[in-house]
Amino acid sequence: MSNSIHRRNWLKQSALAALGLSVSLNSLAGEDYLPKDLSQLLPNANPSLINLGSNENPYGLSPQAKKAISDLINNSHRYQYNIPHVQEFRKQLADYLGVTTDHLLLTPGSGEGLNLLARHYSKGNLVTATPTFGILPNTAKKIGVQVREIPLDKQKVHDLPAMLQAIDSNTAQVYLCNPANPTGTVLHPTELRSFCEEASKKTVVTLDEAYLEFLDAPYNESMLPLIKNGNKNIVLLRTFSKIHAMAGLRVGYILADPATINELKENYFGNSNFCMSALSLTAAMASLKDTDHQQKSKKLNAAARQFTQDGLKKAGFDFIPSYTNFIYFNLKNYKGDFAADMLAKNIVLRSSDQPDGKWGRVSIGTLEEMKSFLKTMGSMKFT
Numbered sequence: 001m002s003n004s005i006h007r008r009n010w011l012k013q014s015a016l017a018a019l020g021l022s023v024s025l026n027s028l029a030g031e032d033y034l035p036k037d038l039s040q041l042l043p044n045a046n047p048s049l050i051n052l053g054s055n056e057n058p059y060g061l062s063p064q065a066k067k068a069i070s071d072l073i074n075n076s077h078r079y080q081y082n083i084p085h086v087q088e089f090r091k092q093l094a095d096y097l098g099v100t101t102d103h104l105l106l107t108p109g110s111g112e113g114l115n116l117l118a119r120h121y122s123k124g125n126l127v128t129a130t131p132t133f134g135i136l137p138n139t140a141k142k143i144g145v146q147v148r149e150i151p152l153d154k155q156k157v158h159d160l161p162a163m164l165q166a167i168d169s170n171t172a173q174v175y176l177c178n179p180a181n182p183t184g185t186v187l188h189p190t191e192l193r194s195f196c197e198e199a200s201k202k203t204v205v206t207l208d209e210a211y212l213e214f215l216d217a218p219y220n221e222s223m224l225p226l227i228k229n230g231n232k233n234i235v236l237l238r239t240f241s242k243i244h245a246m247a248g249l250r251v252g253y254i255l256a257d258p259a260t261i262n263e264l265k266e267n268y269f270g271n272s273n274f275c276m277s278a279l280s281l282t283a284a285m286a287s288l289k290d291t292d293h294q295q296k297s298k299k300l301n302a303a304a305r306q307f308t309q310d311g312l313k314k315a316g317f318d319f320i321p322s323y324t325n326f327i328y329f330n331l332k333n334y335k336g337d338f339a340a341d342m343l344a345k346n347i348v349l350r351s352s353d354q355p356d357g358k359w360g361r362v363s364i365g366t367l368e369e370m371k372s373f374l375k376t377m378g379s380m381k382f383t
């Protein structure tokens with residue numbers, strides 16, 4: 001490769017990194033959600049870009065988390081085991097969840113947890129949905145695991161009977177997100193619980209609860225009680241990236257039976273959580289206590305989501321009613337690469353070709369951002 005090509009590629013990667021996007025994001029939702037020609041992103045590396053592509057929380061960190069980081073910054077030369085209050089985080093999180101610390105493994109974002117679980121349960125096939133959040137299935141594919149992808153039903157909800165049926169004696173793991181990404185749908189807790197109970201008799205059930213905090217009753221029930229009641233085949237993932245607005249700080253965790261947590265710890269991290277940054281942990285600790293900020297994010301998200309759904313409806317788009325901080329909408333007969341065309345108009349979102357047509361996924365930003373999104377949608381040609 002010539003130096004100039006090297007340099008051009010490096011520039012492209014740097015610009016993408018500056019945008020918070022990278023080539024690997026292509027596979028995040030298991031589909032080709034970004035423009036094929038990534039250089040199209042370059043001219044848009046500008047301040048008026050509205051990034052609605054990654055389901056981030058637009059309201060930013062809790063003020064208390066910000067303060068916790070700035071209070072600790074002068075101690076960043078220390079390893080985390082030398083900072084007593086950071087050491088307490090696992091205990092505080094465990095208390096908050098009502099489990100003992102041996103049920104808990106901290107990971108640098110839940111994405112790392114998903115990678116780890118794909119590798120850990122690789123001696124057999126994986127049953128999951130399509131489309132779904134891509135990290136776990138994509139890692140499994142990469143390392144040669146057979147992945148059985150069960151299409152969502154017509155309402156874009158997990159087809160639990162078909163998923164149950166796809167499990168056989170070679171299934172090492174079932175993975176599903178509730179609420180689901182990219183569709184924003186949710187399963188009723190009673191239905192999900194009975195699926196977990198049934199499936200976990202045969203294999204490990206990995207549930208990704210990244211967006212759980214956006215839910216209202218009766219849907220806002222975690223499956224954690226199954227683990228508390230001793231089910232050894234249930235694994236949960238949670239993250240501080242969404243309601244806590246800490247995507248860039250990388251704090252997630254796995255919850256499971258202590259023996260499973262111990263195996264994961266021993267196999268991948270040794271006995272420490274050296275991979276976690278002390279600044280991120282102190283922010284997570286403060287954010288957990290700042291329930292006002294979480295409630296505010298949830299409320300503002302719900303209002304902007306309602307506004308966007310009303311706008312899409314008024315403009316005649318079919319969308320899947322969302323329970324999360326993103327909306328999955330049908331692109332009718334759009335000709336061309338929708339995400340690339342929106343990007344040219346300064347809106348970052350995802351789009352994909354599915355067996356039943358083209359779909360887009362837009363994250364819920366601020367009300368102002370969603371007004372711009374709807375306005376831009378109005379300027380697109382859907383023939």
Ligand SMILES: Cc1ncc(COP(=O)(O)O)c(C=O)c1O
Nearest residue numbers: 109110111133181210239241252
């Ligand atoms: C369903 C789901 N799980 C996990 C993640 C990963 O989040 P993080 O690695 O930031 O915790 C995401 C991110 O978008 C997600 O949508």
